[in-house]
Amino acid sequence: MLTTAEILRKVRDLEIKSKHLASDLFSGEYHSAFKGKGMSFREVREYYPGDDVRFIDWNVSARFNHPFSKVFEEERELTVMLLVDVSASSLVGTVGGTKKNIATEIAAVLAFAAVNNGDKVGAILYSNKIEKFIPPKKGKQQALFLIRELLGMDATGRGTELKKALQYFNNTNRQKSIAFILSDFLDGGYEDALRIAGNRHDLIGLKLYDKLDQHLPDLGLVQIRDLETGGLQWIDSGSKQVRTQHEQDFFRITETANQAFKKAGSDLLHLRTDEDYMKVLRQFFLSRNR
Template sequence: MIPREVMQNIRRIQINTSHVVDDLLAGGWHSAFKGRGIEFEEVRPYQVGDDIRAIDWNVTARAGEPFVKLFREEREMSVMMLVDLSASQDFGTQHQTKRQLVTELGATLAYSAIKNNDKVGLTLFTDQIEKAVPPRKGTRHVLRLIRELLYCSPIGQGTNIQTALDHLGRTASRRSVVFLISDFQDRGFEKTLRVTRRKHDIVPIMVADRRETEMPNVGQVRLRDPETGKLISIDTSSRRHRDRFAERMAARIEATETLFRRLRMEPIRIFTGEDFVEPLQRFFHQRETRT
């Protein structure tokens, strides 16, 4: 039996995200992503103007007159969400942690998928695979994904994106749309990402909090890296220290975005405490105009 408080939280997110999908995202999703290809539908007699490459020579030989194959687009897709649950996701200064933002974002993507009659699955990871839910359809399935996003208690603390991509490679037999959702506090995954991209349509979503790049002036403080536990002391009253911190964080972000550009991938950046719908809409629109 699921506790009542848990059901209330799941229901709240269901209501909020369903409204967003209905009003803003469903059409954009349908236009932005194509199905996995075309499938055979039927044959019919050849008509003037038909492409001769579509002639079914076996049927033509049996019938004694030319017939052509007709195909239709296969719209159904498999959608996978690879979601980072490392310890740094518990950070947030804008009335929301990164994990809370990721939960609402994941729910929105999942509902968008099932409204397009697509299957959707979920892999939660840290420096290991924490939970894997295979792609399925239906509202009940999405409610399960929301529950996992809300209440999965990860064992690991760090981030290993390569582990998540390797797991995808072993478990996803067909081409999928893959939302890779993380703050990308990791290195060394470029080769695996490059290989995975050849098979799957990967959309990186970079989750961040503004305070991660803008240190306030609050005097002498001790900071702890949530993933490694490492402690450092810093005098935030020093403008030089604040500027150096901002430069280092900006360089890390730029390095990640440069990697995506090199692989011809389009990252989406979203921030805690801010509306994530507009960045998603902009991304969907850009995808639509290119298809």
Template structure:
């Protein structure tokens, strides 16, 4: 069990790092990439050459006997949902950090970026079922609560069901939101749920993976354990056919994911654990903007 003092220390460390990133790097990019729900009336001003005549306020124009136009501003406030995969596979890592560490930091950056733009932020932790729901709110206190949960939350189950999480999002969140699904996406059969969720909400997929998952090393017989089912089995990694079969499976899996995201119209980015996630997020934001 993680001690309370250790949690507080880690929360503070993550806050300092991710708050700085969201302030200095992501503020403008986030604002441009994730639009508000529409336009709202702000004020009227005198007509200027080039203004859209459809925006003329005829009542004010008649009163002053001079053309005036309505000025609209983007209705900025959004609801942002973080869909956090807490299944067993997030605990894998062969570099200097586990997948769950990258997931935690990215979620914290997005949370701070959201509140700096006056957006509400909520969280859904999911495995093969919904583990915990934190309703959308604003404020630093709320963000720190989210970070504490990201660090210390222990799921009751270890398997993955992305379809279940997406169906929950579709049914539980009534108003349109921006939903970041942060997962390694080691699952299948969630394409229909993804498409339906993205029709109601703006779904963005952040896929975290360890570079070792892409290729099996040649190190002889090794004992492997499935982090989600607990099943143990032996593999002969010295066998070339075994390594090639695994590599083929990985590439087919990645291609299936790309196809699923494309058909569903979901923006996505792959984030390896051995690289800086900042670059990946900025690339995604610029693409959307």
């Protein structure tokens, strides 16, 4: 567990790094990708040639015997929620850093991108239960608080249940939000909750995985510990069949996540811990502007 001094130092380091990335690399892409997703009613005015006929207010038009149009404006304030998996499996990391470290960096960048654009940002940190709920607020101090909580978080729950996090999110966020889900998506049973959330919110999943999650090295007979259950098991990593099965399990879990997000009408990005997450995020934001 990190000391208070270590957390504060890491918060400062992350603030410098993430603020630079958020403002210099894709603050504009972030704005373009999400602004205009929500529209609010402003007024009714006389119809002008060229107005979208779908927005004619027929009740007012009938009353005055003249066509009137509803006028909408872009919602200037968005709410960004970060659903971050802090379960024991997030501590895996053989190259580039642990999944938790990468998730924390990405969360920091997204938090500062949000506050730089005047949006609210909040978070749900979860394992197989809700470890921490940070209500969405504006401002730099909110982003720093969120980072500090992530850095100092030691999950008390065992296992992972995205379903519970999504249900909590659905119950606490009635208005449409932009939600980033940072997880390795190793659990199942979250499909229905994801679909319900996807109907109301703009969901973007970031599937973080380590090289070891996909490829089991040939180390002979080894004893491994399940970080989430604590159970020990001997496996023969020298067996090609065992290594192939390990890889097939990875692709099965990945395909389950792909299909779940597809059915929810939402996006899922894939990111290995040693890859450039800024490149992946920026490409995604740019693709939304096409």
